[in-house]
Amino acid sequence: MFYSFTPMDPSAFVIIEINQDMFSTYRWNDKSREWELYEITPSDTCDMYGVCGPYGNCSLSHSPLCQCLPGFIPKSTRQWAKNNWSQGCVRNISLSCNNPQVNVEDVFLKFTGLKVPDTTNTLLYENIDLELCRTMCLNNCSCTAYTNSDISGRGSGCVMWFGDLIDIKHFDTSSGQDLYIRIAREVIGK
Template sequence: MDYELMDGFSLLNDHEGTISLSFSYVNDSLVHFALNTHGNIEQRFWDYEKEGWEVMLVLQSECDFYGNCGAFGSCNSQNTPICSCLQGFEPKNTKEWNNGNWTSGCVRRTQLQCERVNTSKGSKMDGFLNLKMMKVPDFADWSQVLEADCRQQCLESCSCIAYAYDTGIGCMSWTGSLIDAQEFSSAGVDLYIRVAYSDLGEFFYLSTSTQPP
């Protein structure tokens, strides 16, 4: 599936283990990205006066490496360590995680109420945890519904594990693993993650509709 991203990027996932990222400007500006000898990605532009390529941006934060924190992990370059599990999740491989290898990611700590075959009477519904100032995970499903309907659309499907709404993009939702989430110190969007009631924090929305079959 091909995902058109902002700022000229396009992400292609063939679901066979190969992911490719391409970039093109709408206009004919002479801009390109290159991997330098230090393993960092540089955004370069053509300087007509110097008649050569000049670097305008270097992506060198560890959080800029794709999937550095694994599934359901979040990266914050200001923290030590930079990777942490999203609330409601825990390291899949604790030994690797403690040694600074986070690529195995995290797993859900408590099974969702809507996924349980047998639900005890009076058990509390799942809810949405509100994570602020986030770079949202990759491979979102896009929808043109309004912001209020975005939440409801995710709420009505147990397979929808997260959603976000951005005025410039629209409604985004996720049904698979959350990959490449990142916490910013400014900007970013609110990301709402479905978790079990016992894993909800202070800022959340409770599910109020009847759970789907």
């Protein structure tokens, strides 16, 4: 891993301290003759990677910070009650594509204003629209979510997630992306 930047003031002296939880940027103040903290990353608890575990949604405006997405319950209610959300959430109703006896298609719930999950296990298709993206995801039982690859939500493009969705954050402002998460149809009662 590496980090680089170019200070706007080339005469500035800057130190960056990196550890397993955060990195801090300090700049030298000639007047006080001290290093001053300039910035800390992550800036809040929800910016810490995977704080809510799989299928957990982190929101600074909720108490507790972590909530299971609709259709999911805490994997360990005991740990969840202790505000240890690292094990995350699990489905409370299995997907129908995992059960050949069920003759009902899964559905996608639209979530808005999110920092999308970790993209380690994703596929990107730059030239397909969102409807084709939905169809392709629905036809692949391993596909757990999809979104428009254009972060403005306007252009073509598709990102599909496979496996657990980790590191979701809900923004309380108008920023963030839409994410369509696969759930069992029974969750929404259709």
